[in-house]
Amino acid sequence: MGLDNIVIPSYAKIFFAIFVVEIIIGTFTNAFIILVNLRDWLKGQVLNSSDRLVVSLALSNTCCVFGNAASVVFYIYFTGLVFLDYVFYTLYGVMMYTIFSSSWLSSWLCLFFFLKIITFKGGCFEWMKMKVESLVPWLIFSSQVISFFSSLPFIWTTTKVFSSNFTSLDLGANQTFKVIGYKMNDSYIGFSIIVNCFVPFLIVMATTGRIIASLTLHAQHMKQNMEDSRGASLKVHRMAARTMSSLLGIYFIFYMVELALGFLPMDSPMYWICHVLILVFPNLQSIILIMGNSKLRQVWSDLMNCKKKP
Template identity: 30%
Template sequence: MIEICNSSEDELSMFVIIISFTVPGMECIIGIIGNGFIMVINGAEWVQNKKFSPSGRILFFLSLSRIALQSCMMIENSAALIFPSFYKEDTVYEIFKVIFMFLTFCSLWFATWLSIFYFVKIANFNHPLFLRLKWKIAGLMPWLLWSSVIISFCYSILFSQQVYNTSCIHSIPKPFSNFTKKKHKINTNMINLAIIYNVGMFIPLILFMLAAVLLIISLKKHILQMESNTTGYRNPSMEAHIGAIKAISSFFILYIFNFIALLLYMSNIFDDNSFWTVFCKIIMAAYPSGHSVLLILGNPKLRNNWGRFQHQICSCCLSSRSWTLSGK
């Protein structure tokens, strides 16, 4: 008797397949376009000036990691839906998870360094340690970015050995044939998953929250100083503080939703064809896309370049339409 190992996705409904493809797919495409735009703008600045500004370097690394992350999400989602038996092979499944978590950790670290950079450049403190950091942050940034890549790789490798184990179970004889159908089962070590996942996520998150809290303290200190000097409230420093706090707060809200959805998805506690699995995929795809949109809207240089890019696209479309009509 021959055994065939199939996956529970054989019973996926067409509705689940369509939703799983279209909604996360569209979110990933939007994110790839947005992050691609950010990467091109900062890459062009690097080519033109022969060097990266610290913020441009962070945005370039961040957008590159987000493009790779969302491309990985699209490939993994397609493999899980179209080739479920291949996807849930032990080695293949672990490779997907290692790559996915490596890119996730990198993306979080780069976003954290971006927030810390904004904090250091905007905040006003007289502590010697802060002043030294303010002076050296530009030189430290390349080292911090590459260190984040190494740390992310080390944490992601643990997912290949300590968390998942796939096996074939539930032998089901197929009528009128000499085959036995078996289903894949993924056994998740929840303790190891919680430890590796939380340690990998919480360290950059703590740094991120520390920068946010200190930025708010700096803003409060700035307001009190202005009140004592009877100065108008709206000045460049105030605007910079408020803009940075808005950006950090928006990212934090997106991150919390992504953190929960990603943990639920990685734990495999829901059926593959359940509503909650699809919903987690939608949240996970929305997080890097939404943050790229916020970065473009919140950065004057990116926002102005995006406006010019839209204007050029509209002009090209109108010119093409006019040429087509005149040709007729």
């Protein structure tokens, strides 16, 4: 993943309008999640573990939206400033932190649903099921610690890329030289992606698959016994399965797009299309969280109905 020979094509500014719309939507949907839960908390209501995870994800996604927005603005309108060390490290450090944080928090949300829905008979999972309410704050805290310390090595493993006519001999000749980009360490990038993206993705995939399989078997059992499969409990479980499946799908697409960015030059239209897709990700995730949470879905519905009234 390098930023060699940064040249911003003129047509990239066309995408700016799309970025602005995405930023507005992402800010609104994530702020909605945070404010609804903040309102309940100020009223003296205790947020359950699911709400805490959802709020943490919304906060992480908000940082992701602003981080991506800042990087796009800098690259299009303030390209020269990107080569200032503190600007580059801050932008990419924040982006990497939010990506890692969002990945871990999503995996913990899926794990939470998994522990709540599936019945266990002994073993580690039964213990976790009994302790899940007290484990959630520690899972949220640990994900932030892991994400923060995983993004720190980015600063000292990234090296500058100089113009082609610059050599090491110029260092002692009081000559000026041009920084044209940064080169990220492939070993660090590979390791951090495996730890902070691939492992959480496996957790999401394993827990989602297990819940879908369990619900399918349960539905078949109820059908064979001529039982009503529209019970409230089963409906909640199906909603959780749909939320987890949606998160799994968008994370798969997100990681594929992020991977593609590492091989696309910045003067390619596909590079900017990938950036559009990346900025869509926090928006889609917040919408999935709203639709998958009964409280948020109800408040959203009430809000939309109020707007429709004359």
